[in-house]
Amino acid sequence: MSNLFKFLPSVDLVLTKLESDDSLTDVPRTLTRDLVNGFLDVCREEIKAGIITAEDQLSLDSLYPRLTCHVRAGARPHFRRVLNGTGVVVHTNLGRSLLADTAVKAVTEACATYSNLEFDLSTGERGSRYSHVEKIICDITGAEAALVVNNNASAVLIILETLAAGREAVVSRGQLVEIGGSFRIPDVMTKSGAILHEVGATNRTHPHDYEAAINENTALLMKVHTSNFRIIGFTKEVTGAELVEIGTKHDLPVYEDLGSGNLSNFSGLGLMREPTVQEVVSEGVDVVSFSGDKVLGGPQAGIIVGKKKYIDMIKKNPLNRVLRIDKMTLAALEATMRLYLDPETAMAQVPTLKMIMEKPESLKLRAQSLSRVLGRVVGDDITCSVREGVSRVGGGAFPEQDLKTFLVTVVPTGDMSVPELKERLLSSDYPLVGRIEDDAFCLDPRTLTQTEYHMVADSILQALNLSN
Numbered sequence: 001m002s003n004l005f006k007f008l009p010s011v012d013l014v015l016t017k018l019e020s021d022d023s024l025t026d027v028p029r030t031l032t033r034d035l036v037n038g039f040l041d042v043c044r045e046e047i048k049a050g051i052i053t054a055e056d057q058l059s060l061d062s063l064y065p066r067l068t069c070h071v072r073a074g075a076r077p078h079f080r081r082v083l084n085g086t087g088v089v090v091h092t093n094l095g096r097s098l099l100a101d102t103a104v105k106a107v108t109e110a111c112a113t114y115s116n117l118e119f120d121l122s123t124g125e126r127g128s129r130y131s132h133v134e135k136i137i138c139d140i141t142g143a144e145a146a147l148v149v150n151n152n153a154s155a156v157l158i159i160l161e162t163l164a165a166g167r168e169a170v171v172s173r174g175q176l177v178e179i180g181g182s183f184r185i186p187d188v189m190t191k192s193g194a195i196l197h198e199v200g201a202t203n204r205t206h207p208h209d210y211e212a213a214i215n216e217n218t219a220l221l222m223k224v225h226t227s228n229f230r231i232i233g234f235t236k237e238v239t240g241a242e243l244v245e246i247g248t249k250h251d252l253p254v255y256e257d258l259g260s261g262n263l264s265n266f267s268g269l270g271l272m273r274e275p276t277v278q279e280v281v282s283e284g285v286d287v288v289s290f291s292g293d294k295v296l297g298g299p300q301a302g303i304i305v306g307k308k309k310y311i312d313m314i315k316k317n318p319l320n321r322v323l324r325i326d327k328m329t330l331a332a333l334e335a336t337m338r339l340y341l342d343p344e345t346a347m348a349q350v351p352t353l354k355m356i357m358e359k360p361e362s363l364k365l366r367a368q369s370l371s372r373v374l375g376r377v378v379g380d381d382i383t384c385s386v387r388e389g390v391s392r393v394g395g396g397a398f399p400e401q402d403l404k405t406f407l408v409t410v411v412p413t414g415d416m417s418v419p420e421l422k423e424r425l426l427s428s429d430y431p432l433v434g435r436i437e438d439d440a441f442c443l444d445p446r447t448l449t450q451t452e453y454h455m456v457a458d459s460i461l462q463a464l465n466l467s468n
């Protein structure tokens, strides 16, 4: 064994061969040497482990295919495209919403050219970056005024800081939500300086609970959408309208953190109704905040709408400068909101809405078509079939509610186990994310486009080949 080491090609020999390889011209040279060293280390480990046992396995020619794979994989950008086969439409870990074509174009233009970002074309003087979207957001939601910050977590922070720092904000115990990524409403309240005044019980809160909590130090009545869980059984939540009544009586503003912030009518899908932003605004809630990239289907942003009096106070908060959105976000947001001027256009063009609305009949046909592509490209190394399953909206909308779909199930016919396949798919050129159900790797066409079917097939091919 020990004398096998001396047959390993030298780093310089390997580098010379790589330099003349036209398929690797986009690999930065500064990365290549380290990658080659890493690869040769792997070979040494394999000699020690008795995986490489003969001199001819160590010639540069026999190592070359694996070597180039190693170099290509190591030189790939860290932030990459993945294929979402999970069926979770607003998948926070996979980037939430895909932008509509018009929004993509707007972003591309905004970052490649100069713009009137903070320039008033009617006066030739300094303008406001927020002017581009405030009117359209108000037109669509029915609100008096609007403001956009970095994300909805920022919105919660700046609203509480502006309206309740050093004073009490009254919230129901059933709404002290943890969203994930360690975002907890009580923690954000602490950071904002607002004092949390919890009322009610976990499952039931009544209007009189809020009434009883109000004292001379109360600044705000707050309602939080229970985005990622449901309390069922013996429950009671105070409605926005009821809170507005109490707020009006005591001259206190009411703030609702809607989380996902839905602008569309999703009836006909069998989902439990969630109030739209428009409905919450029309109930008279003073300040409402929601995310731009959840079911709205736009870029990451925290949209704040409501009464002008309060929005003006929030605009003047220095935190607004800290939490401001960039020009690409603005471009994407305006383009997305323009689609909402006609609800049917939004349904037809905003990818998130299209995916949520896709009918089971259509998903069945697409699952069959994906299954055929996999059969044709991958062949006998897997068995595929189509069966009924469920998708989720995700992103804190419609928690614990199922959308009917059809899944393509994939099972390797050789030695590879299903969990091993799932893991290896993450190392392919286009990492493919899916889930295991009933001992099969399952792909949901809801979150895959037709143009991605061949990439899915290639990923599976690559994952199967990595085994030998």
Ligand SMILES: *Cc1c(COP(=O)(O)O)cnc(C)c1O
Residues within 6 Å of the ligand: 151, 152, 153, 154, 156, 177, 179, 183, 224, 225, 226, 227, 257, 258, 259, 260, 290, 291, 292, 301, 302, 395, 396
């Ligand atoms: C998702 C969510 C947030 C955080 O929104 P981001 O846009 O992710 O910052 C805050 N509150 C609720 C209720 C949510 O569902």
